[in-house]
Structure formats: structure tokens, C-alpha cells
Amino acid sequence: MDAILLQILNGLDKGSAYALIALGLTLIFGTLGVVNFAHGALFMIGAFCAVMLSRLLSLSYTTIDPDRTDFLGNPLKVETPYVEAWFGPETGAAIIDWSVPLAILFSIPIMAVIGLVMERGLIKYFYKRPHADQILVTFGLAIVLQEIIKYFFGANPIPTPAPDVFAGSFDFGAMIGMDPNVIIYPYWRIVYFLFAAVIIGGVFAFLQYTTFGMVVRAGMADRQTVGLLGINIDKRFTVMFALAAVVAGLAGVMYAPINSPNYHMGMDFLVLSFVVVVVGGMGSLPGAVLAGFVLGILESFASMAQVVSLLPGINQIIIYLVAIVILLTRPRGLMGRKGVMES
Amino acid sequence: MLGLNKKDSSLFLLVLLLVIFAPFLLNPFPENSELAQFNAGYPDLMQRFLIFGIFAIGFNILFGLTGYLSFGHAAFLGVGSYAGVWMMKLLTMNVLPAIIISVIFAGLFSLLVGYISLRRSGIYFSILTLAFAQMSFSLAYSVLTPITAGETGLQLALDDPRILGVSQVDGTIPLAHFFGLNMRESYELAMGGWLFTFNAGYYLCAVIMMIAFYVAIRIFRSPFGMMLRAVKSNQQRMNFTGLNSRPYTLAAFVISGMYAGLAGGLMVAMDPLAGAERMQWTASGEVVLMTILGGAGTLIGPVLGAGFIKYLENIFSKINDNILYEWFSALPTAVADVLVFVIHPFIGKGWHLTLGIMFMLIVIFLPGGIMEGFQRIGKMFSRKKKTATGPSGAAPAPAE
Amino acid sequence: MEILRVEGVNKSFGGLKALNNVNFSVQEGTVHAIIGPNGAGKSTFLNCMIGRLAPDTGTVMFGDISLTGMKPHEINQVGVSRVFQTPEIFGDLTLLENIMIPAFAKRDGDFALHPFRRVDHDAEIHDKALHMLEDVNLAEKKDMVASSLSRGDKRRLELAMCLSQDPKLLLLDEPTAGMSRADTNNTIDLLQRIGDRGITKVVIEHDMHVVFSLAEKVTVLAQGTIIAEGKPEDIKGDPRVQEAYLGGAHL
Numbered sequence: 001m002d003a004i005l006l007q008i009l010n011g012l013d014k015g016s017a018y019a020l021i022a023l024g025l026t027l028i029f030g031t032l033g034v035v036n037f038a039h040g041a042l043f044m045i046g047a048f049c050a051v052m053l054s055r056l057l058s059l060s061y062t063t064i065d066p067d068r069t070d071f072l073g074n075p076l077k078v079e080t081p082y083v084e085a086w087f088g089p090e091t092g093a094a095i096i097d098w099s100v101p102l103a104i105l106f107s108i109p110i111m112a113v114i115g116l117v118m119e120r121g122l123i124k125y126f127y128k129r130p131h132a133d134q135i136l137v138t139f140g141l142a143i144v145l146q147e148i149i150k151y152f153f154g155a156n157p158i159p160t161p162a163p164d165v166f167a168g169s170f171d172f173g174a175m176i177g178m179d180p181n182v183i184i185y186p187y188w189r190i191v192y193f194l195f196a197a198v199i200i201g202g203v204f205a206f207l208q209y210t211t212f213g214m215v216v217r218a219g220m221a222d223r224q225t226v227g228l229l230g231i232n233i234d235k236r237f238t239v240m241f242a243l244a245a246v247v248a249g250l251a252g253v254m255y256a257p258i259n260s261p262n263y264h265m266g267m268d269f270l271v272l273s274f275v276v277v278v279v280g281g282m283g284s285l286p287g288a289v290l291a292g293f294v295l296g297i298l299e300s301f302a303s304m305a306q307v308v309s310l311l312p313g314i315n316q317i318i319i320y321l322v323a324i325v326i327l328l329t330r331p332r333g334l335m336g337r338k339g340v341m342e343s
Numbered sequence: 344m345l346g347l348n349k350k351d352s353s354l355f356l357l358v359l360l361l362v363i364f365a366p367f368l369l370n371p372f373p374e375n376s377e378l379a380q381f382n383a384g385y386p387d388l389m390q391r392f393l394i395f396g397i398f399a400i401g402f403n404i405l406f407g408l409t410g411y412l413s414f415g416h417a418a419f420l421g422v423g424s425y426a427g428v429w430m431m432k433l434l435t436m437n438v439l440p441a442i443i444i445s446v447i448f449a450g451l452f453s454l455l456v457g458y459i460s461l462r463r464s465g466i467y468f469s470i471l472t473l474a475f476a477q478m479s480f481s482l483a484y485s486v487l488t489p490i491t492a493g494e495t496g497l498q499l500a501l502d503d504p505r506i507l508g509v510s511q512v513d514g515t516i517p518l519a520h521f522f523g524l525n526m527r528e529s530y531e532l533a534m535g536g537w538l539f540t541f542n543a544g545y546y547l548c549a550v551i552m553m554i555a556f557y558v559a560i561r562i563f564r565s566p567f568g569m570m571l572r573a574v575k576s577n578q579q580r581m582n583f584t585g586l587n588s589r590p591y592t593l594a595a596f597v598i599s600g601m602y603a604g605l606a607g608g609l610m611v612a613m614d615p616l617a618g619a620e621r622m623q624w625t626a627s628g629e630v631v632l633m634t635i636l637g638g639a640g641t642l643i644g645p646v647l648g649a650g651f652i653k654y655l656e657n658i659f660s661k662i663n664d665n666i667l668y669e670w671f672s673a674l675p676t677a678v679a680d681v682l683v684f685v686i687h688p689f690i691g692k693g694w695h696l697t698l699g700i701m702f703m704l705i706v707i708f709l710p711g712g713i714m715e716g717f718q719r720i721g722k723m724f725s726r727k728k729k730t731a732t733g734p735s736g737a738a739p740a741p742a743e
Numbered sequence: 744m745e746i747l748r749v750e751g752v753n754k755s756f757g758g759l760k761a762l763n764n765v766n767f768s769v770q771e772g773t774v775h776a777i778i779g780p781n782g783a784g785k786s787t788f789l790n791c792m793i794g795r796l797a798p799d800t801g802t803v804m805f806g807d808i809s810l811t812g813m814k815p816h817e818i819n820q821v822g823v824s825r826v827f828q829t830p831e832i833f834g835d836l837t838l839l840e841n842i843m844i845p846a847f848a849k850r851d852g853d854f855a856l857h858p859f860r861r862v863d864h865d866a867e868i869h870d871k872a873l874h875m876l877e878d879v880n881l882a883e884k885k886d887m888v889a890s891s892l893s894r895g896d897k898r899r900l901e902l903a904m905c906l907s908q909d910p911k912l913l914l915l916d917e918p919t920a921g922m923s924r925a926d927t928n929n930t931i932d933l934l935q936r937i938g939d940r941g942i943t944k945v946v947i948e949h950d951m952h953v954v955f956s957l958a959e960k961v962t963v964l965a966q967g968t969i970i971a972e973g974k975p976e977d978i979k980g981d982p983r984v985q986e987a988y989l990g991g992a993h994l
Contacts (some may be wrong), residue, residue: 122707131466135469136635140701142699143696144699147695151693267625275470312482313485316481317482320475331462558858562858565857566862568862569836573844580832582814583825585849585908655965
């Protein structure tokens with residue numbers, strides 16, 4: 001029982017990331033009809049927004065403290081981050097410590113602009129081109145984005161810690177009345193899950209309860225008719241692209257402490273997220289979220305020592321296997337709509 | 344000739360001549376000149392041109408003719424490579440069994456993958472092939488380590504049995520050979536300032552590439568090839584015309600998988616090792632790019648695309664800032680600094696950035712690839728000719 | 744002799760009953776028209792016959808062969824060809840290739856792996872395709888790409904594709920929809936000419952002019968049921984048909 005619970009919890013954070021990326025992919029696919037292979041790169045850029053902000057906040061000036069010397073006997077050089085100088089040492093240190101959550105605010109405008117530029121500058125011209133062309137051009141874009149990040153940040157993963165408050169783990173089992181030390185769970189993962197839940201809830205609420213969202217949903221169902229009603233669908237879809245970019249970016253920002261950002265993390269997640277979208281059902285938002293969590297948790301179960309000893313390597317391929325089985329038995333995925341991507 | 348029509352015969356002959364004389368053609372610059380770094384006439388690179396040419400020719404049979412975009416073809420190349428190395432470990436250092444086994448294994452594997460993936464079409468097919476390739480890649484890295492040697496890659500060892508050959512020669516691993524002809528053997532010809540290298544491995548690749556190219560031409564001109572184009576054009580009409588599209592696409596898939604295996608086997612024949620990174624999806628993306636860049640659905644395009652990309656990769660990866668400063672030495676330092684600063688991200692390790700940009704530009708502006716570019720240029724010239732030979736003094740021809 | 748027999752076919756989409764216990768048969772060698780107002784279920788009916796849709800209940804017999812459950816290519820292989828409402832042709836291929844493909848399918852079956860044969864060395868198929876193109880007056884365009892044709896030409900090409908298979912039964916879904924009067928008459932001429940080949944034809948049509956020029960027997964479908972059947976002249980005067988089809992106006 002506790003082992004099962006532990007695996008479910010372990011699957012939540014990865015599942016959250018899959019769900020968030022798959023949600024954005026589905027939004028873009030459902031609204032614009034575009035297969036975006038660069039979506040993983042947006043996730044990766046989000047993670048690097050966290051890196052960027054933590055570096056910006058740590059920018060320091062150097063002073064020489066004549067009273068102290070270093071081990072060579074020279075006057076000690078003291079690096080003081082600007083934020084500490086401006087806001088006082090304690091507040092400043094706290095700001096630096098909280099750079100990842102702060103990066104949420106920092107990344108929203110950046111991701112929105114990247115999304116807008118991508119859509120207006122490139123994707124727009126590919127609405128009427130075959131899906132193969134869309135795949136290829138966004139694949140090219142993904143390579144370009146990832147190489148740019150590599151150029152500026154290098155090839156090695158960059159550790160980006162969560163605030164100290166969330167460092168370490170807590171005894172989840174003891175909290176819910178089980179034996180202590182059975183389910184130890186890192187704080188940040190629970191934060192990530194809650195964060196993802198809020199974002200997903202926000203996107204659904206936005207689509208469900210605003211006029212804007214209603215038009216977009218109508219457009220997803222039948223673009224032509226809505227266009228005939230005199231509503232400028234394209235403009236709204238551009239906004240949806242930006243929104244999807246922001247969602248992917250935020251997923252990346254908050255993932256930075258879980259997995260040190262590296263330039264190819266986008267590609268790694270993209271392949272899996274596409275599989276998630278397909279399993280959930282192309283064009284189905286609830287399907288994407290559901291499949292994200294289900295596959296994340298399945299992956300975590302497959303990583304259990306007992307399972308791996310029984311079926312070696314199953315943890316590496318479980319998601320692909322599930323996808324293959326689903327695609328062959330339920331071609332439209334778990335919650336796919338009829339007529340989406342069927343010629 | 345050989346059952347080809349006139350146009351195809353001349354194309355075949357042209358490619359044959361280019362391949363035979365490549366050691367001359369690719370080494371246009373004297374050995375000691377500054378431009379020698381642009382030479383491509385050394386065996387290792389020329390072999391890669393041909394091997395990736397084979398890979399792209401095969402991929403084109405699937406993607407160019409049927410329009411099914413596979414993102415997993417590198418897996419077949421990888422399987423072929425592993426099978427080839429195992430032949431050299433177990434059987435003999437003769438490359439022929441290794442190459443044959445590579446093709447067979449890749450064919451069987453692609454039969455399995457194709458049988459499942461081809462139940463879906465469009466983007467679902469692309470994602471299924473991608474899933475299979477990533478699965479093979481992950482497995483090759485983890486569970487299959489006894490077969491694939493995991494991260495280190497599969498290599499030959501001194502204590503390999505090689506039951507039809509010898510385990511070792513004077514305490515070293517024997518070299519790969521083709522019935523005694525050592526693959527590394529080269530004949531160097533010095534003429535004036537030029538040095539030309541004729542390598543046995545290269546010419547083995549050349550023979551096999553020409554056979555592969557010939558088979559591709561025949562497939563293009565056969566009823567089978569026409570049916571594959573019909574799949575791309577209108578699958579619904581095809582079914583209502585009494586044709587079962589599934590076996591056609593599956594046959595195309597397996598043939599292209601066997602081409603990939605052949606390429607993998609040749610890689611091993613030239614350099615007997617195999618690693619999982621050959622199966623990664625970026626490698627699959629590369630062959631897609633080669634095919635698109637050259638011109639999907641054309642006969643010669645994929646070969647050109649493969650050569651072009653492998654050449655640029657080689658050149659761009661070699662250039663560094665010092666070389667750039669040498670080139671710009673005539674310019675004022677400040678200008679040279681700026682130029683080097685601008686170019687720097689695209690060279691050396693930045694080759695992939697250049698590749699990505701090229702990929703996008705081609706898809707955006709020239710979806711038909713180099714071959715479409717040639718056609719456009721050709722049209723421009725013929726149009727000019729037309730207006731030039733038109734009746735002089737007549738009213739200007741209306742703009743087309 | 745009956746060539747096609749449809750018995751008790753039902754088909755629903757959700758709550759909508761598109762076909763309600765349809766019984767229908769076609770005599771060999773005749774031209775049989777199916778007419779009916781919009782939404783009468785004509786296209787659904789055709790799709791059920793051709794294997795594009797599976798009927799909920801009922802059987803479709805072609806001679807002694809049951810077509811229900813067969814795949815589209817299998818249905819074609821037993822001798823049923825179909826012309827679509829919007830022409831379905833191989834747009835990227837030349838006209839000649841467009842006709843050669845069905846000819847190959849007829850001769851070599853639903854799959855034939857001949858990677859080393861030459862298409863242009865197959866004189867039998869080549870000549871047949873060329874003749875067929877001549878029959879529909881498209882021979883001089885044989886090397887053009889099919890997608891560059893006008894709509895009327897595309898339709899004629901599609902017809903030629905079907906005819907090149909010498910089908911026993913030809914299904915035509917509104918073969919003159921969207922055509923000018925002149926094109927319509929040309930098509931009627933063409934269809935009358937191919938009538939000589941003894942091909943049984945089932946035509947779904949809106950245009951009464953076409954129906955009465957071609958058909959020997961007419962079946963009227965309304966709201967998923969057959970309301971009348973008979974010779975064209977009988978149908979013309981049938982008050983039920985006028986009621987359903989024209990809301991009482993006279994033809």
C-alpha cells in the first residue's frame with residue numbers, strides 16, 4: 001500500500017510536466033492545427049529563464065575589505081550582489097534564494113513574446129502547408145533554439161536550487177498516519193504538483209468561463225463556421241499560441257530545481273509529451289492532462305525495483321509501449337475526438 | 344542501358360563517373376595551399392558521403408514516394424550496425440557477411456516496426472516510428488547492454504572467436520577486409536602540388552552505392568513505384584481502385600529499412616564499431632533533412648543532400664576563429680573582429696545551429712530542395728533565352 | 744437478372760435514422776437512378792453499398808457475393824467501381840498514369856510487387872490507358888498533371904479511370920453536380936456511349952434532366968425510406984414523389 005502511494009507520488013512531478021507540455025501542444029494543435037515540434041524547446045527556455053534570473057540576481061560588485069586577508073595574505077575581495085546592496089543583506093539574500101519562484105513573473109512576458117514572435121513570424125505561414133512541413137520547420141526551429149541556449153549557457157546542466165524553505169524532504173507517510181520514514185517526499189515536488197494543478201485549472205477555467213475561451217473552444221470544434229460568424233479567429237489563436245508558450249515556459253521554470261536545466265531537456269520531454277498527446281487523444285485537452293499524469297505515474301511504477309528485476313528495462317520503454325498499444329487499439333487515444341487528424 | 348531509359352541511363356552514368364573520379368574532383372586545391380582545408384577528397388569523408396547517400400536514397404523511397412514521414416529510420420541503421428559488428432566478432436573480418444547480415448536484420452526489424460506503425464497514417468505514423476526508435480535507443484543503452492555494450496559502444500576484441508577467420512594477428516585485432524582486400528588500404532597519387540587518395544573501402548562503398556542507386560531507379564520506374572506515388576497522391580482513390588495500400592507502404596518501409604541497414608553495415612565495414620547514439624532521433628532527423636534538402640521524391644536529390652550536409656558538417660566543424668582571422672587578414676582589425684564575432688556562433692561546435700537554420704530556410708523557401716532550386720534556375724535561363732530569341736522589334740512580351 | 748440486391752439495410756447516426764429498412768435491386772445491364780431530396784439518405788446508401796460505411800443491419804449482395812464487411816479495395820476487385828461527387832483522382836500524377844493505375848489493379852490484383860518491371864514497357868496497359876483517354880477526349884493532355892485539369896475534365900478522367908477496369912457495376916454519385924448545361928450534356932452523351940459496353944450503372948442524381956435522359960428505372964428515396972420505384976415516366980406522375988421531392992410543384 002505505502003509502496004503504491006509512494007510510486008504515485010513519485011510519478012506526480014514528471015506527470016505534471018508531461019501534462020503541462022501536452023496541454024500546450026494540444027492547445028496549439030486544436031486551435032491552429034499545427035504540429036509544433038518546437039514546444040519542448042519552449043519548456044527548455046522556461047527552465048533557462050530560471051537560470052537567467054538567478055544569474056541576474058546574483059550579479060555582484062567587488063569591494064576590497066582591507067581588514068581581512070585571504071589565505072595568501074592579500075586583502076580580501078568581497079563580492080556583494082547588487083540586490084543585497086540595494087535591499088539590505090537579509091532581504092537581498094532572500095530574493096536570491098527565491099529566484100526560481102520569482103522567475104515565474106520574469107518568464108511570463110518573455111515566453112509570451114517568444115510565443116507571439118514564433119506564431120506571427122513563422123507558424124502563421126504554415127497553417128495551410130502539409131503536416132510534414134510543419135513538423136520539419138518546427139523541428140528545425142527546435143534545433144536552432146536549443147543551439148542558441150547551448151551557445152550562451154554551455155552544454156552542462158546548471159543546478160538551480162529551490163528556495164531553502166523547500167529544500168529537503170518531509171515525511172508524508174507520518175503525516176497521513178502511516179509508519180514514519182516510509183514515504184519521504186521532497187517538498188519541491190509537492191510544490192510543483194500544486195503549481196501544475198493551479199495552471200491547468202487556470203487554463204481550463206479561462207477556456208470555460210470567458211467569452212474569449214468560448215470562442216476559442218468553438219473555433220477548435222469548427223473553425224470555418226466560427227470564422228463565418230465574423231469573429232477574427234486568427235487573432236485569438238495567436239493569443240492561444242502565446243498562452244501555450246507561457247504554460248510550457250512556466251512548466252520549465254518550476255522544473256529547474258527538480259532537474260538541472262540543460263540544453264537538450266526540451267527534446268527529451270518533447271518526444272514523451274507527443275506520445276502523451278497521442279495517448280490522450282489529439283485535440284482533447286482533458287485527455288492530454290489525464291494521459292500526462294497516468295503515464296507519469298505508470299513510468300514511476302515501472303521504475304520500482306521489483307518490476308525492473310522482473311522485466312529489465314521496462315521503466316525506459318513503458319510510455320512508448322503504452323502508446324503503441326493505445327494507438328493500435330484506440331486509434332483516437334483515450335479521449336480523442338472524431339475527425340481530428342484523420343484524412 | 345541495363346534496362347534504364349535514356350534519361351535515367353545518362354543520370355546513372357553521370358553519377359557513376361562522379362563517384363569514380365571523386366578522389367580527383369573533391370580535391371581541387373593543392374595540398375599546401377590555404378584552400379586545402381576545403382578539400383573533401385580524403386577516404387573517411389568520401390565514404391561518409393556514399394554511406395549517407397545510401398541511407399537517404401532508401402529513406403526517399405519511403406518518404407519521397409509514399410509521403411509517409413518516418414522519424415525512426417536511424418533505428419534501422421543502428422540495428423544494422425550492431426548486427427554487422429557481431430558478424431565480425433563471431434564469424435570473420437570479411438565485410439561481406441557483415442553487410443548482408445546488417446541488411447537482413449534491419450529488414451526484419453523494419454518489418455516489425457512497419458507492420459505496427461503503418462496501421463496509422465499522417466502524424467500518428469511519424470510519432471509511432473519515433474516512439475519505436477526512442478524505445479530501441481533506450482533499450483540499447485540499458486537492458487540490451489550485453490548485446491550493444493551500452494554507452495561504450497560495441498567494439499571488436501582480441502578474444503572474439505571469429506570462427507571462419509582468425510581471432511587475432513600478432514596480438515592485434517585483424518583488419519576488416521573484402522576477400523583479402525584491406526578496407527584501409529589506399530593508393531596515394533602525387534601530381535604537382537596535389538595529392539589524391541584512392542581508398543579500397545571507398546571503392547567498395549562506391550560499388551554498393553551504385554547498385555543501391557540502380558535499384559532505386561528501377562523502383563521509381565516500376566508499377567510498384569507508381570503505386571507508391573499513388574499512395575501519396577490519393578490513398579482513398581487508391582483503395583476504391585481496388586488496390587490494397589497497406590502492403591505497398593509496408594514493402595516501401597521494409598525496403599527503405601534495408602537501405603538503412605545497408606548503410607549501417609557499410610559504416611561497420613569501414614570502421615568496426617557501433618554505438619547507440621546512431622539510433623537517436625536526431626540522427627533520424629538528419630536523414631530527413633538530407634532528403635528534403637536534396638529534394639524528396641527525386642532520384643538524385645537525396646544523394647546530393649547527403650553529400651552537401653556531410654561536407655558542410657566537415658567544413659563548418661573544422662573552422663575556428665584563428666582560421667577566420669586568417670581569411671579576414673586583409674581587412675582592418677576592427678572589421679575582422681566584428682565579422683568573426685558574428686560568424687563565431689555558427690562554426691566549430693555551432694555547426695548544429697547552422698544546420699537548424701538551413702533546415703528551416705529550406706522548408707520555408709525551397710520545399711522541393713536543391714533539385715527544385717536547379718529547376719527554378721533552369722526555368723529562369725530558358726525564359727531569358729526565349730525573350731532573347733523572340734522576334735526583335737516586336738512589342739515586349741507580357742510579363743509571365 | 745439481378746446484379747445487385749440490397750435487403751433490409753438500416754443505418755443510424757446517433758439518433759438520426761439515415762436509412763430505414765431499404766430493399767433495393769438492380770437488373771444487370773440497366774441504368775438505375777436513385778433520386779430524392781437533400782438529406783434523403785442517397786449518399787449514405789451509396790456508401791453502405793461500397794463499403795465506406797458499414798450498415799447497422801441488412802445485407803448487400805453483388806451476384807452471389809456479400810459486399811457487407813468487405814474492404815473498399817476488395818469490393819472493387821469483384822467488379823464494382825465508383826465515381827465520387829467531388830472527383831477523386833491522383834492529382835500529382837499524369838493523366839496517363841491515372842488511368843494506368845486502375846488498369847494495373849484490374850490485371851495484377853490488389854497488390855503486386857514488381858519493383859524491376861518498367862511501367863513504360865507494359866504495352867498492354869499503356870495502349871489500354873491511351874484508348875481510354877481518347878474515349879473521353881483527354882488524349883492530347885495525357886502527360887499533364889491531373890490536378891491542373893478543369894473540374895469537368897477531372898470528372899471525365901475519373902470516369903475513364905473507372906471504365907478502364909471494365910467494371911460489372913458502376914456507381915455514380917451526382918456525376919454532373921456543379922457542371923454547366925453544356926458539360927452536363929457532354930457527360931450524358933458520354934454515359935450513353937459507355938452504356939453500349941453493357942456496364943450496369945447506378946446513378947445518384949439531382950438533375951431531373953440527367954435522370955430522365957439516362958435512367959431506365961428510378962428509385963425515389965425520402966427520409967431514409969424508398970417511397971416509389973418504377974419507370975421514369977411513371978415516377979414523373981407519381982403524386983407521392985411530387986409531394987416528397989418538390990413539395991407538390993409539378994415537374
